[in-house]
Amino acid sequence: MRYRILGTTQALRTDGTTVPVGGARLRALLTVLALRPGRTVPVSVLVDEVWDGEAPADATGAVQALVGRLRRALGADAVESVAGGYRLAASGDDIDLHRFERLVGDGLRALTDGDPAKAAGVLDDALALWRGPALADLPDRTAETARCETRRLDALRARHAAALALGQAEQSLPELTALCDSHPLDEPLQALRLRALRDAGRAAEALAAYEDLRRLLADRLGSDPGPELRALHGELLRPEEGAHRDGSGPRAGTSSSGSGWGAKGAGQVGGEGRAGNLRARLTSFVGREADIDAIRGDLAAARLVTLLGPGGAGKTRLSQEAAEAVRDVARDGVWLAELAPVDDPAAVPEAVLTALGARETVLFGAGAEEIRAGFERHDDPVVRLVEHCGRRRMLIVLDNCEHVVEAAARLVEQLLERCPGLTVLATSREPLGVPGELVRPVEPLPEPVALRLLADRGAAARPGFRVEDDPEAAAEICRRLDGLPLAIELAAARLRMLTPRQIVDRLDDRFRLLTSGSRTVLPRQQTLRAVVDWSWDLLDSDERDVLRRLSVFAGGCELAAAEAVCGPAALDALGSLVDKSLVVAGPSGEGGEMRYRLLETVAEYAGERLDES
Structure with missing residues (x-):
């Protein structure tokens, strides 16, 4: 079974014939479930979204009755009952909205990779899935519909960017003009229209359109055009920089327009500075x-x-x-x-x-x-x-x-x-x-990358340092520090006064050893103890007690052993500690039962706390 929610909600059999889904509430229920294919939708969510905040007296019974009607229409197995709610037995690709999202992502990646022809084909397939307003049968569809429409506009922008890269400016202009009329303040869309005018040999019209847009932005928003439009305006004033002498415009694949996370280059045009506040980093970035x-x-x-x-x-x-x-x-x-x-x-x-x-x-x-x-x-x-x-x-x-x-x-x-x-x-x-x-x-660094980091930071602390001079000690430092970048950097700082072997010999007292962090970072990042103290302080009493008790297991343990040592709080606290990245959970080699272990640094810290208690 396939489902359509980009327009009036429909269900289709595998042969393409439509399954009648009568009644507004029934279509609303199917829409809510189809928005989350294969996922449990709680009864409370179904009530809120299907009845739009006006829940019936017996809300649970009303949902059960509505689900029963939907099963009679679609088949008994189409909607599954699960604890606390219901689930549509479908994958993302069975829903036109989710297929649309996937295809748009594929199209944007193709545009990023410099393949506008592939991007155009994939985006055409995505846009063809729309048959009307998204989620038309959802009573209150404002927020979700806005997201869908925004994504559709992303796809349209990217499709026209591909068309311009393929030299199809003239064909794009009518729809681009209509889109700009509907979204007059959308600057990336306006930039595409100006490029299309330029590439079609209508530079004078492009300059006039820019002036109209400049006045509109000033009147409506009290602002000037953004960097992309200003850079494009400069190209229009100096046509030899923006197009070939024959007026054919940029070569296929060189368009800098586009939208979405897959469209590279949308935020920088003509060498303009990019917005944001990311600062330059002061050290090299190793691995990852x-x-x-x-x-x-x-x-x-x-x-x-x-x-x-x-x-x-x-x-x-x-x-x-x-x-x-x-x-x-x-x-x-x-x-x-x-x-x-x-x-x-x-x-x-x-x-x-x-x-x-x-x-x-x-x-x-x-x-x-x-x-x-x-x-x-x-x-x-x-x-x-x-x-x-x-x-x-x-x-x-x-x-x-x-x-x-x-x-x-x-x-x-x-x-x-x-x-x-x-x-x-x-x-x-x-x-x-x-x-x-x-x-x-974010997993600990694997040994080769951890060794590269130790070599890089060690050479900065002591010129001439090489991990090859004592590879066994260097490898043991990285292993016993769990591949944690901060701990390795703190160990590297100690190379100013200790050899790698001397550091290894002192790692049993790592919290006293690793205290030479940067003075410019927050206090909790300057020493290894401060890093773990910060995590410990965020735990509640049950979590601290379970963490202390787990430190007695040298190589980790399975759930039964954890419950035997930690008591009735073990299960909930373990889940929370896994979420908080203090306990690592993974299937064991035998039978696949989950096994729980502490990083060596965390185990040493928790062991100290156990001794104190």
């Missing part, structure tokens, strides 16, 4: 190339990606390197919001607002009265963030969320719901728990 590639893919697939790992795993640095790798497709910039210094969870929105430089915001497309009203709401940083991010395509790196995780999660959910062009890359020691979150574990 595969992680950066994986995160690029994650950001193309999800709007919230959380890098998860223990303290000292290198999440902050990895997030900044990954953000740097995708900044060309964040049209309105990559912005780093550091939450580590924030003590009060209520201050999280203000901290993000400050990081974005968004204290003065403008309501896109608003009139003068609405703009004044926006400024009057200066006491609500969330409102100002929504106004600032609402029509922008940008990436926010939200660093160090663990100590304010609930406040960070609430803010991220609100922003993602109300700002369809926003993507968030978070770092934390536990998941944010926001719907749609994609969690990317």
Whole structure:
């Protein structure tokens, strides 16, 4: 069975014939389930979305009855009953919306890879799935529909960017003009239209269109065109820089327009500086190339990606390197919001607002009265963030969320719901728990990469240092420090006064040994003990007790042994400790039963706490 929700909700058999789904509520139920194929949808969510906040007296019974009707229409196995809710027995590719999302991602990647012909074909297939307004049968579809329409506009922009790269400017102009009329303040779309006019040999019209747009932005928003449009205007004034002498425009594949996380180059035109506040890094970045590639893919697939790992795993640095790798497709910039210094969870929105430089915001497309009203709401940083991010395509790196995780999660959910062009890359020691979150574990460095890091930082601390001079000691340092980048860097700093073998001999007292961190970082990142102290302080009493008791297992343990030693709190606390990156869980070699172990550094710390208790 396949389902269509990009238009009136429909169910289709494998032969393409339509299955009648009569009744508005029945179609609404199918829409809600199809939005989450293969996932459990709680009864409370079904009630809220199908009845639009006006729940019937017996809500559970009403849902059961409606599910029964849907099963009679689609087949008994189409909707599965699971604990707490129901699940549509379908994969993402069985739903036209999810096929559309996949095809758009493929098309954007093809455009990034310099294959506009493939991009055009894939994007045509994606856009052909639309048969009308998205989620037409969902009673309250404002937020989700806005997201779908934004993605459709992304696809349209990318399709026209491919057309321009293929030399099809004349064919694109009619639809581009209509799109610009419907979205007059969409600068990337306007830039595509100007390029199409230029490439079609109508540079004078392009200059006139730019002037009209400049006046519109000044009248409606009180602002000038952005860097991309200004750079294009400069090309139009100097045609020899922007087109061939025969007026044929740029060569196929050289168009710099595009949109979405797969469209490289959308945020930088003509050498203009790129928006954002990422700072230059002061040390080399060793390894993690595969992680950066994986995160690029994650950001193309999800709007919230959380890098998860223990303290000292290198999440902050990895997030900044990954953000740097995708900044060309964040049209309105990559912005780093550091939450580590924030003590009060209520201050999280203000901290993000400050990081974005968004204290003065403008309501896109608003009139003068609405703009004044926006400024009057200066006491609500969330409102100002929504106004600032609402029509922008940008990436926010939200660093160090663990100590304010609930406040960070609430803010991220609100922003993602109300700002369809926003993507968030978070770092934390536990998941944010926001719907749609994609969690990317940051694993310890494998030995070859850890040795490279030790060699690099060791040579900086003591010129002439080489791991090859004592490879066994160097390898033992990396192994016993669990491949944690921060711990390895602290060990490298000790090479100014100790040999690798002397460091190994003192690792049984690692918390006294590894204390020579950078003076410019936060105190909790200057020593190994401070790093683990920070994680310990975020635990509740049950979690601390279980962690202490687990330290008695030298090579890890299975659940039965953990429960025998840790008592009835073991199961819940273990799950929480795994989420908080303090316990590593993985199947054992025999029988595949899950096994739980502590990193050596965490085990030593927890053992000290056990002795103290």
